[in-house]
Amino acid sequence: MLKIGIVGTGGIAGAHAEGYHRFAQECEVVALCDIVPGKAAGQRDRLGLPDARAYESIEELLAAEDLDLVSIATPPSTHAELAVTALRAGVDVLVEKPMAPSLQECDAMIAAAAEHGRVLSVVAQNRFRDDMATLKEVLDSGLAGPVSHVQVSSAWWRGTAYYDLWWRGTWESEGGGCTLNHAIHHLDLTLWMLGAPRAVTAVLTNAAHENAEVEDLSVAVLQYDRALAEVTSSVVHHGEEQAIVVQGRHASVAQPWKVVASAAQPNGFPAPGGDPERVERIEALAAARRPLDHVGHAGQIGDTLAAVRERRRPAVDGADGRRAVELVTAIYRAGIERRTVDLPLRPDDPYYRTGTLVERAPHFFEKTASVGDLPGAITVGGSNQEAAR
Template sequence: MINVAIVGAGNISPAHIKGFLEFPQRCKIVAICDIYKEKAAEKKKRFGLNDAIVYENYKEILKMEDVDVVDICTPPYTHANIAVDSLNAGKNVIVEKPMAASLEECDKMLEASRKNKKLLSVISQNRFRTQFMKLKKVVESGLAGDIVHAQVDSFWWRDHSYYDLWWRGTWEKEGGGCTLNHAIHHIDMLIWLLGMPEEVQAVMNNVAHDNAEVEDISIAILKYKNGALAQITSSVVHHGEEQQIVLQGKKARISVPWRVYASVASNNGFPAGRDEKLEKEIQDYYDSIDETRYEGHTPQLDDVLKALELNRDVLVKGEDGRNALELITAIYKAASTRQVVKLPIEKYDPFYTVSGIMASVPHFYEKKTFVENFSDERITFGRDIK
């Protein structure tokens, strides 16, 4: 039995708790912690965690010898300290996205993981969704040809009041705006599908949330070593929240949501119709790939449990979380400096540290008011609301 402690009982914690509860024969939640102890107590009651001990200081959990995994569901600026302390205490760690607030903090977490020989996994639950798993395999099959362009639309919508929460909308505590905390899922997907680019250009602004220092929209252009280009729009100002990743291969277009289109040309190079044979071949291959058993956070938590049970690597490692943060940091640097940013970002770069980022990024508005907690913690998606 793998014993789990949840640190952070806010909006995202139910997704983790429900995920672990899918495997009652393999794991048990033995502690839950939050600086607002009543929130931890409420989650204990709501999910029937009768044997779980409630704490308000995560360091109490680290004294528990029977805790195998610390699952961090706190705001981004706290991730590194909690993770490093947990790893040094001999615990395995799962941490919500983003991995940390800076590359410096990521590297401290990775070093603690290596030094203590403990697992470190960063939540990237969309990698485990059926449509992305299938798209990944289609890309790897080569049926669509080399990918020459990617279009990433990470369109979310959040009302003005979203940034009233005390830690949101600040560079210091949230680490950034929609690029870091919303588009990170799609950015992680892009890296998983195509790898890291070599150059980044970007612009960003805050167009609808004057209670936040951070951006609510950014647009980035990426250049890969093989010449391929990609564009990423990160937003919390898009009504309806339509999201997609479109990959243009030399032979065909493929995407999530799934669609395949293969053009054929006339002798003058203009489109003359569709290559239905190739489209069918790609579609048949896509349909032959098994669907994933679980959705949401559950499959990634299952993967972590399997890694501990079988002494193997997790599918999403700490290095994957760092890669996503490095690309996002490059977007912030490019948008702030109005310059082309080359990857990787080195340790001497001002954007490597939290203090350097704080001194370099624009503060679009001053955050003047805040609330400690929302009474409604539900996470809803506009595309699902009829």
């Protein structure tokens, strides 16, 4: 029976607690930790963990408990320090997205995991969705042909009060705005399906949240060798209608699910009826795919538990988490400097290091409120989405 600790008992901790509960025959959450005095103890019943022991520092937690794995569900600016502390103590780590606000911090986490022979997994729960796994399988099959164009809409909506929470809305504590903390889900999916682009250009703005320094809207163009991907990152889109549309040479496939395959007349114009045979082959491949046993956080937690037991690489490791942060960093640099940024980013790039965004990013507005907690549940507008912090 693997012993689990959860560090950070805010809203997203519930997804971790529920995920571990799905594997109650394999693991037990024995401890909770939160730096706010009394919060970990006060959250035990909400998290369905009345018998979990409560601590107020990770050092106290690690000294008192013989843990196999910790979930880190704290603000982004704390991820690296907490993860490195746990890894150096010989405990495996599952850390919430984003992995960390800077590549320097990501590399410190990866180095600590390697040095101490520990498992490090970064939450990317949307890879564990049947719809996204289906899209990837179709793209990997080659039936759509080489990719030409991708439209990614990471559309979320948050009211102004969202940024009143103490750690949100500043470059220092949140690490960024919607590009880092919301669209990282879709950016990770883009990397998973298409690989890394060779260059990025972007624009950033704050369109609707006057109580936050950070961006609430960005539009980026990712340049591949023979393809372009447009990524809209937003917390200003009513209804949160998210989508990924991939145009291949032979067909278009999208989630929400849609398949279209055109065929040409001798003059190059579209033929009536398109290519129904190719559509049928893609639909058949999608229909034959076996559904995942567990989805979302539970799916990733199940894989991480197996990786801990088997001492293997998890499905989403530190390198995967780092790639997503690298792409976000390139988007920020491109938007701040108003230029095209080549990838990969080198360690001597100023945006590689911790603190550069704090120094160079624009303050679209100044943070005007700072509260310890906000009432209400974590909800999203679409029916097919996983909650984001």
